[in-house]
Structures are given as C-alpha cells and as structure tokens.
Amino acid sequence: MHPITTVGASGTPDMARTWSYLKATWNTAMTTTHxxxxxxxxxxxxxxxxxxxxxxxxxxxxxxxxxxxxxxxxxxxxxxxxxxxxxxxxxxxxxxxxx
Structure with a gap:
C-alpha cells in the first residue's frame, strides 16, 4: 500500500480520504510565500x-x-x-x- 493511502475502519484503502489528503497537502507543498x-x-x-x-x-x-x-x-x-x-x-x- 502506498505510504499516503489512508485506511478505513474495515482495513481497506479509503480512496476518498486519500484524495482529500492529497489535495490538501499538494497546495501546501507546492506554494510558498516570497x-x-x-x-x-x-x-x-x-x-x-x-x-x-x-x-x-x-x-x-x-x-x-x-x-x-x-x-x-x-x-x-x-x-x-x-x-x-x-x-x-x-x-x-x-x-x-x-x-
């Protein structure tokens, strides 16, 4: 399993939560203030x-x-x-x- 994949209560990958995490961190990681x-x-x-x-x-x-x-x-x-x-x-x- 990919390290950033989140897992739901049943132990299976929760792709909706993973996608939300990626969207949130992508904007943070790729933007800086200069x-x-x-x-x-x-x-x-x-x-x-x-x-x-x-x-x-x-x-x-x-x-x-x-x-x-x-x-x-x-x-x-x-x-x-x-x-x-x-x-x-x-x-x-x-x-x-x-x-």
Whole structure:
C-alpha cells in the first residue's frame, strides 16, 4: 500500500480520504510565500529559468535545460524559501564554477 493511502475502519484503502489528503497537502507543498506574495513552485521555477536565460543571454528553453540539470540546488533553494533571483544566482554560480 502506498505510504499516503489512508485506511478505513474495515482495513481497506479509503480512496476518498486519500484524495482529500492529497489535495490538501499538494497546495501546501507546492506554494510558498516570497516577499508577501504567494507563488506556486511552477511560477517560481519559471522565474528562475528566465533569470538564468537573461544572465547567460540564451533562449528560455536552453536555460530550462540548465535549471533542470541542477535539481539539487533548485530543490534546496525552494525548501529554504529563496526567491527566484537568489536561486538563479546559485544555479549560475554552479554552472560557471562546479566544485
């Protein structure tokens, strides 16, 4: 059984409760507050990608490949609540000087 599956009184999976749990936690897990605005992970990552594209003077799709190639730094930055500019700077630094 999947770890987030809830179980009803009869011991069988309760999919309605599981679905409610997923909906409630998804919005919480994928939204953060940066500078008093609520921003989804997708919006934030899009901004990170645009900052990388601007910083390297490359197209957005090439920048997306760079950002996707740095999942550790991107996930760490999201978890720490860094804004998109700070995250892009971290990604750019890692691209220029991988250690």
């Amino acid at each position: 500078q008093s605005t609520t921003q989804t992970h997708s919006e934030w990552e899009g901004e990170v990608t645009q900052f990388v594209a601007d910083g390297l003077e490359i197209c957005y799709s090439d920048a997306a490949g760079i950002v996707e190639g740095q999942p550790f730094y991107v996930q760490q930055a999201w978890g720490k609540g860094l804004n998109s500019r700070e995250t892009a700077d971290k990604v750019l630094k890692e691209c220029r000087d991988p250690s």
